[in-house]
Amino acid sequence: MSRMLKSAGAMGIATFLSRILGLVREMVYTSFMGAGAEAGAFRLALMLPNLFRRLLGEGALTAAFIPIFKDKEKNSTESEMWRSANAVISGLVVVSCIIVGVVMLGLTAAIWMGNSGMTSIVRPNTEFMLSLSRLMFPYLLFICMAAVFMGMLNARGHFFVPAMGSVLLNVVLIITVLCVAPFIGNNLREHIYVLAGAVVIAGIVQAAYQLPTLYREGFRLRWVSPWKDPTVTEVVRNMIPGMMGVAAFQLNVVITQAIAWRTDNSIIAAFDAAVRLMEFPQGIFGISLATYLLPTLSGFASEKKYSEFRSTLTQGVGYLFLINLLAAMLLLVLAEPMVRLLFERGKFTAMDTYRSGIALACLAPGLIAFSLNNVTARAFYALGDTKTPMKISSVCLVLNIIFGVILIPTFQQGGMGVANTLSGTFNVYLLIYALRRKLPKLTFKELLPQLGQMLTCATLAGIVAWVTAWGCETCLGIATLPARLTTVFLSILLATGVYFALLRWLRVPQAIEVLDSILERYRRQAKS
Numbered sequence: 001m002s003r004m005l006k007s008a009g010a011m012g013i014a015t016f017l018s019r020i021l022g023l024v025r026e027m028v029y030t031s032f033m034g035a036g037a038e039a040g041a042f043r044l045a046l047m048l049p050n051l052f053r054r055l056l057g058e059g060a061l062t063a064a065f066i067p068i069f070k071d072k073e074k075n076s077t078e079s080e081m082w083r084s085a086n087a088v089i090s091g092l093v094v095v096s097c098i099i100v101g102v103v104m105l106g107l108t109a110a111i112w113m114g115n116s117g118m119t120s121i122v123r124p125n126t127e128f129m130l131s132l133s134r135l136m137f138p139y140l141l142f143i144c145m146a147a148v149f150m151g152m153l154n155a156r157g158h159f160f161v162p163a164m165g166s167v168l169l170n171v172v173l174i175i176t177v178l179c180v181a182p183f184i185g186n187n188l189r190e191h192i193y194v195l196a197g198a199v200v201i202a203g204i205v206q207a208a209y210q211l212p213t214l215y216r217e218g219f220r221l222r223w224v225s226p227w228k229d230p231t232v233t234e235v236v237r238n239m240i241p242g243m244m245g246v247a248a249f250q251l252n253v254v255i256t257q258a259i260a261w262r263t264d265n266s267i268i269a270a271f272d273a274a275v276r277l278m279e280f281p282q283g284i285f286g287i288s289l290a291t292y293l294l295p296t297l298s299g300f301a302s303e304k305k306y307s308e309f310r311s312t313l314t315q316g317v318g319y320l321f322l323i324n325l326l327a328a329m330l331l332l333v334l335a336e337p338m339v340r341l342l343f344e345r346g347k348f349t350a351m352d353t354y355r356s357g358i359a360l361a362c363l364a365p366g367l368i369a370f371s372l373n374n375v376t377a378r379a380f381y382a383l384g385d386t387k388t389p390m391k392i393s394s395v396c397l398v399l400n401i402i403f404g405v406i407l408i409p410t411f412q413q414g415g416m417g418v419a420n421t422l423s424g425t426f427n428v429y430l431l432i433y434a435l436r437r438k439l440p441k442l443t444f445k446e447l448l449p450q451l452g453q454m455l456t457c458a459t460l461a462g463i464v465a466w467v468t469a470w471g472c473e474t475c476l477g478i479a480t481l482p483a484r485l486t487t488v489f490l491s492i493l494l495a496t497g498v499y500f501a502l503l504r505w506l507r508v509p510q511a512i513e514v515l516d517s518i519l520e521r522y523r524r525q526a527k528s
Contacts, residue, residue, distance in 0.1 A: 022276065023280060030273060032181070032191070039269035041125055043268055061144070073156075085219065087232050090225065111134070129261075150210060238381075238386045267412045267416075281367065282371050318510045326495070331367065334488060338360070340353045399426055457502040461499035468487075473487055
């Protein structure tokens with residue numbers, strides 16, 4: 001239990017730094033590009049390599065490979081473990097290069113057909129989006145490499161250092177926006193092309209950053225032919241159906257944004273700002289916890305320790321609810337003040353704030369579902385089951401398309417948020433149902449009373465946050481930065497204090513363990 005909190009917490013700290021810089025990046029993005037068609041084109045273009053990254057790197061590949069890597073660590077020699085890793089990496093390089101080449105040729109053909117008048121589908125804004133995507137698509141290769149390196153380090157017990165790789169990526173992009181892009185080119189579109197090139201450079205930096213720590217572990221990057229390699233064969237067999245499992249949320253976002261792009265180019269960037277805010281708490285704890293659980297649960301499954309498997313998963317779900325219930329409530333009631341504080345400047349207007357606030361309020365209830373999807377999908381992969389998450393996610397992706405087609409034309413950003421929340425909720429319900437059938441003794445019954453207490457306390461904390469924000473805006477207004485800071489942070493601090501004080505008073509175990517862990521770390525630091 002303490003190891004889970006320590007490892008997820010260490011990664012959470014690194015992820016927190018990355019997410020803070022990610023928000024800074026989004027702040028300079030929105031000030032630099034606004035929330036119009038150009039910004040929407042850039043964000044939609046970046047989603048294409050990011051989708052493949054989730055499918056090939058952070059998602060299905062690592063989920064299929066890390067249990068095998070962990071099994072070789074425990075039951076084979078170290079040389080065989082590193083050899084199999086190099087075989088998988090070599091295969092990844094080959095496949096990524098083929099995908100990059102094919103997609104770039106396809107994008108080039110689409111642009112050429114639009115310019116030659118052969119098709120009316122490629123409109124001017126769409127052509128700009130396709131050109132950006134073509135420029136950024138090589139980012140896929142380097143970010144997939146970074147994701148696999150990170151998974152290997154996690155399996156070897158390193159969580160903080162690899163998670164810091166995203167910090168470097170954000171630093172490169174922030175510097176580009178502030179110091180490079182505005183001074184190259186004559187208009188916004190040319191400036192955005194410079195930023196697109198920096199995305200590829202940032203991916204290279206993030207991949208290279210992982211290598212020194214891996215080398216200290218004994219890894220040496222070498223070409224190992226992936227053809228007919230048994231490890232590669234097993235990984236491919238496991239990852240193909242799993243491509244839909246772990247990446248469900250990202251696929252949902254891409255599909256709804258594609259529908260939205262066809263509906264109105266201008267709503268993409270406003271919704272994406274809301275997604276970045278929603279992903280902040282999800283990444284700090286939800287993804288950090290899921291990243292810790294994959295190698296840990298894989299180790300238990302490899303040793304047939306299913307009692308420890310169930311216990312660890314149940315504890316992880318309890319911690320996830322503890323943190324993300326409060327986060328979801330705060331995102332819901334403080335949606336517009338948060339967007340206003342972070343993004344309303346430069347080309348990002350008050351109307352953009354209103355639209356992003358609606359989207360964030362509609363996404364917030366789905367935060368628990370999005371985080372649980374990451375955790376439960378990894379539980380399946382740790383057990384060697386990649387087909388069940390694939391089948392469930394396929395059904396939910398179809399549902400998401402249906403929700404998007406129905407809701408987006410009428411409710412725009414709000415419809416996009418509701419579509420993602422509904423499909424994510426269906427996805428996690430089906431995953432948990434299937435997981436309980438696979439592990440009949442996994443009931444989560446012991447969590448139900450605690451979850452009820454957490455929900456009650458989160459609701460009361462949300463009321464405190466709403467009343468505080470209303471009072472601050474009434475007394476201080478919303479025009480100045482100090483007023484906006486006071487509204488958001490005072491509301492969050494008071495609500496968080498009320499939440500944990502009530503949980504401590506009710507003696508909810510997860511809250512006591514987290515608070516005691518924080519106090520213990522504080523005491524150790526004070527003594528040192």
